[in-house]
Amino acid sequence: LSPLCALAVSTSGQYQRRVHGENTTQSTCFELVVLPIVKDNIQGINGTVFAYGQTGSGKTWSMFGPEGSVEALLKSVEHLGLIPRAATTMFDILEKSDRFAKYEVQLSVLEIYVRRSR
Secondary structure: OOOEEEEEEEOOOOEEEEEEOOOOOHHHHHHHHHHHHHHHHHOOOOEEEEEEOOOOOOHHHHHHOOOOOHHHHHHOHHHOOHHHHHHHHHHHHHHHOOOOOOOOOOOOOOOEEOOEEO
8 A cells, every 4th residue: 555645524523634654454544544434324424535645646546456356356355445345344234233224325436537537
């Protein structure tokens, strides 16, 4: 993981802003920055994870993980990106929930590259 500045914001008013070094694992980055947002999401609180930095600094890799087939990615779980980890964690928590509730999960992903969204 290249040095990456990540900002995670929850509408509960809590936020984390951290700079992670090149030896930070995907798991550690997820636990420190994204997991609190996922837990808020389960409670119905919106949240945002925003990664920014220089071209080639590892933002896409950090958010999604390595490129390749789903099968190859699942064999390399330690490299899963923040988005797959968040989705997996959220659905694991919802599946284990005792509550009789209906859940609706929405995800938006926006990439801005050279001042253009794609």
